[in-house]
Amino acid sequence: MINYIPCELKTLYKQDILEVAIVGDWVLDADPPSLEPLLAEMTTSGIKRLVFSTKSLGRWDSLLMIDLISLIDQGAKQAIHVDTTTLPEGIQGLLSLVYAVPERVGARRQNTKIPWLETIGNGALHFVKETHDLIVFIGETALSVAALTRGKARFRWIDLWMNIQNCGPSALPIITLISLLVGLILAFVGSVQLALFGAQIYIANLVGLGMTREMGGLMAAIIMSGRTGAAYAAQLGTMQVNSEIDALKTMGFQPMEFLVLPRMIALILVMPLLCLYADVMGIAGGAMVTVGFFDVSLVEYLHRTVESVHLMDLMIGIFKCAVFGILIALSGCMRGIQCGRSASAVGEAATSAVVTGIVFIVMADSLMTLICNRLGI
Amino acid sequence: MTAPCLTIKNMTMAYGHFIIQQDLDFTINRGDIFIIMGGSGCGKSTLLMHLIGLQHPYKGDVLYGEESLWQADDPTRKRILKQTGVLFQSGALLSSMTLAENIALPIAEYTKLGSQRIRQIVSYKLALVGLAGFEDYYPSEISGGMQKRAGLARAMALDPEILFFDEPSAGLDPISAKLLDDLILGLRDNLGATVVMVTHELASIFAIGTNSVFLDAETKTMIAGGAPKKLLTESLDPKVIRFLTRGDANHPENNTHHQDRYNS
Numbered sequence: 001m002i003n004y005i006p007c008e009l010k011t012l013y014k015q016d017i018l019e020v021a022i023v024g025d026w027v028l029d030a031d032p033p034s035l036e037p038l039l040a041e042m043t044t045s046g047i048k049r050l051v052f053s054t055k056s057l058g059r060w061d062s063l064l065m066i067d068l069i070s071l072i073d074q075g076a077k078q079a080i081h082v083d084t085t086t087l088p089e090g091i092q093g094l095l096s097l098v099y100a101v102p103e104r105v106g107a108r109r110q111n112t113k114i115p116w117l118e119t120i121g122n123g124a125l126h127f128v129k130e131t132h133d134l135i136v137f138i139g140e141t142a143l144s145v146a147a148l149t150r151g152k153a154r155f156r157w158i159d160l161w162m163n164i165q166n167c168g169p170s171a172l173p174i175i176t177l178i179s180l181l182v183g184l185i186l187a188f189v190g191s192v193q194l195a196l197f198g199a200q201i202y203i204a205n206l207v208g209l210g211m212t213r214e215m216g217g218l219m220a221a222i223i224m225s226g227r228t229g230a231a232y233a234a235q236l237g238t239m240q241v242n243s244e245i246d247a248l249k250t251m252g253f254q255p256m257e258f259l260v261l262p263r264m265i266a267l268i269l270v271m272p273l274l275c276l277y278a279d280v281m282g283i284a285g286g287a288m289v290t291v292g293f294f295d296v297s298l299v300e301y302l303h304r305t306v307e308s309v310h311l312m313d314l315m316i317g318i319f320k321c322a323v324f325g326i327l328i329a330l331s332g333c334m335r336g337i338q339c340g341r342s343a344s345a346v347g348e349a350a351t352s353a354v355v356t357g358i359v360f361i362v363m364a365d366s367l368m369t370l371i372c373n374r375l376g377i
Numbered sequence: 378m379t380a381p382c383l384t385i386k387n388m389t390m391a392y393g394h395f396i397i398q399q400d401l402d403f404t405i406n407r408g409d410i411f412i413i414m415g416g417s418g419c420g421k422s423t424l425l426m427h428l429i430g431l432q433h434p435y436k437g438d439v440l441y442g443e444e445s446l447w448q449a450d451d452p453t454r455k456r457i458l459k460q461t462g463v464l465f466q467s468g469a470l471l472s473s474m475t476l477a478e479n480i481a482l483p484i485a486e487y488t489k490l491g492s493q494r495i496r497q498i499v500s501y502k503l504a505l506v507g508l509a510g511f512e513d514y515y516p517s518e519i520s521g522g523m524q525k526r527a528g529l530a531r532a533m534a535l536d537p538e539i540l541f542f543d544e545p546s547a548g549l550d551p552i553s554a555k556l557l558d559d560l561i562l563g564l565r566d567n568l569g570a571t572v573v574m575v576t577h578e579l580a581s582i583f584a585i586g587t588n589s590v591f592l593d594a595e596t597k598t599m600i601a602g603g604a605p606k607k608l609l610t611e612s613l614d615p616k617v618i619r620f621l622t623r624g625d626a627n628h629p630e631n632n633t634h635h636q637d638r639y640n641s
């Protein structure tokens with residue numbers, strides 16, 4: 001490492017002139033003396049001029065510059081003439097650059113402290129705005145769906161196919177794993193109780209009904225929310241950051257039609273199929289446990305499943321899952337379109353897409369289960 | 378003033394096995410404003426990536442003074458690169474941080490200064506590039522030209538000895554571009570820094586360039602070098618002349634070429 005000469009300031013009064021000798025190496029790695037005493041002296045000692053002596057100045061960089069700027073600014077406040085003509089040429093050049101562009105009036109931002117009442121008020125206003133945005137977004141989506149049915153919506157069909165590919169077949173491995181395990185867990189949990197009565201065969205009913213009516217769709221939806229909802233938000237958010245969405249608008253495309261519709265349609269088409277697949281995988285998981293650990297044959301298990309699960313159960317599950325698909329696409333695309341214009345905003349959009357998506361899914365699921373219960377189906 | 382600062386030794390650059398430029402051999406001297414020029418896509422940005430340690434050469438080496446950049450171990454390379462500041466083509470300010478936080482980031486990382494002094498340095502750097510008072514703005518809240526200047530302020534945060542610029546004036550109006558040129562010139566003169574600049578702004582090239590290298594995409598190597606003004610008067614290569622005169626038909630060197638085209 002290079003050895004630096006310690007930096008210091010030496011002051012010398014000559015009547016009403018203060019001479020400041022700058023000594024040593026003023027570089028960022030150095031340990032500079034505090035400027036406070038000198039700044040204080042400038043206010044109290046009643047000097048008229050401040051001159052510099054740089055005979056013992058070694059190397060210098062920004063560290064010296066900021067102290068010089070502090071001295072010049074303090075001099076301006078106290079009506080002390082700070083003479084910079086004895087400074088090295090480079091420093092004088094930099095100082096002229098610094099003072100070349102005056103600070104733009106009104107540019108600087110004050111950070112004011114916000115009282116707690118205002119924080120609560122802002123929170124409430126924010127909530128109102130969020131709700132408003134959500135309703136507007138749903139309205140715009142509805143309009144673009146209407147345009148679609150009239151055959152006027154413009155998007156690229158290839159986008160739709162790509163989205164179906166991305167949220168369908170590509171999601172199968174993770175859906176397989178999770179549904180199989182959920183079926184397995186349902187079977188295990190149920191078996192503990194049912195085995196008490198020697199009624200292991202009813203594990204098939206439990207798993208079959210549980211998967212088709214509830215768990216298959218719910219699991220598929222939660223996986224897709226984390227997988228696809230977040231991806232939608234990140235894609236659209238990044239497009240927002242890069243002004244791609246603005247570019248689409250100027251070319252006369254509606255972002256709602258061009259970007260949101262293909263994503264939403266893809267999810268609505270794919271989710272019921274994924275739900276069906278998850279159901280089958282869950283039942284397979286249940287079968288593994290029942291056949292493997294309890295004295296039930298595979299044929300018996302399948303027979304019970306077919307007897308207990310009616311077409312209606314299957315349809316309810318699939319219908320729910322289609323609704324979840326809409327909600328996932330809605331929250332993902334909404335957060336993406338609303339995204340701010342920075343990298344962290346994209347992250348926030350992805351996070352809040354998943355959170356919003358899961359909240360929507362669980363609320364919708366409770367509501368639909370309640371309705372089914374009341375209707376007796 | 379003419380000590381070699383950066384030496385590019387027999388370097389070949391490639392993406393995978395796809396050669397972009399080969400047999401590059403030139404020296405950048407201390408205090409130079411060195412221009413890397415050539416048509417779009419000829420590998421100027423790629424060359425810059427090699428100089429600032431972001432991309433490994435396919436063959437050859439880069440010397441900082443006497444030290445090899447690519448033979449060195451990681452700590453040495455980090456120390457060498459601490460002496461450099463880079464302004465990327467798009468500014469590359471971190472969008473989730475204010476300008477002040479962007480500039481303070483390297484200062485807080487590499488020096489032991491207190492927060493008060495760091496704040497002063499940040500304000501000083503912003504004032505240098507004409508952005509006094511914009512400390513608390515996010516990059517998305519200022520114009521493209523201002524982003525470039527803020528990027529310059531960040532590149533200068535640690536008072537580097539070598540400044541790299543990738544197309545600093547691209548996308549700026551002529552007046553802002555001129556101001557940026559003056560700023561770069563002023564900084565070079567006052568800080569004693571060396572400037573390496575990718576640009577195809579002819580005005581900048583002639584106004585501030587003291588040395589240059591011309592990369593050609595077809596032959597995949599450098600086909601000219603030297604002070605840009607001298608290149609214009611002395612070069613015999615029609616490609617170089619066409620570039621430096623914007624293919625101007627009135628330039629004597631270009632007439633033959635243009636006539637060929639009109640006749641065919």
Ligand SMILES: Nc1ncnc2c1ncn2[C@@H]1O[C@H](COP(=O)(O)OP(=O)(O)O)[C@@H](O)[C@H]1O
Nearest residue numbers: 392397415416417418419420421422423424575
């Ligand atoms: N990441 C990459 N992978 C493969 N090829 C690249 C990559 N980046 C650039 N290239 C190619 O390298 C060449 C030079 O690119 P670049 O250095 O960006 O050109 P420019 O001179 O315009 O700055 C171009 O032909 C480009 O296609």
Ligand SMILES: [Mg+2]
Nearest residue numbers: 421422423466
């Ligand atoms: Mg480039």
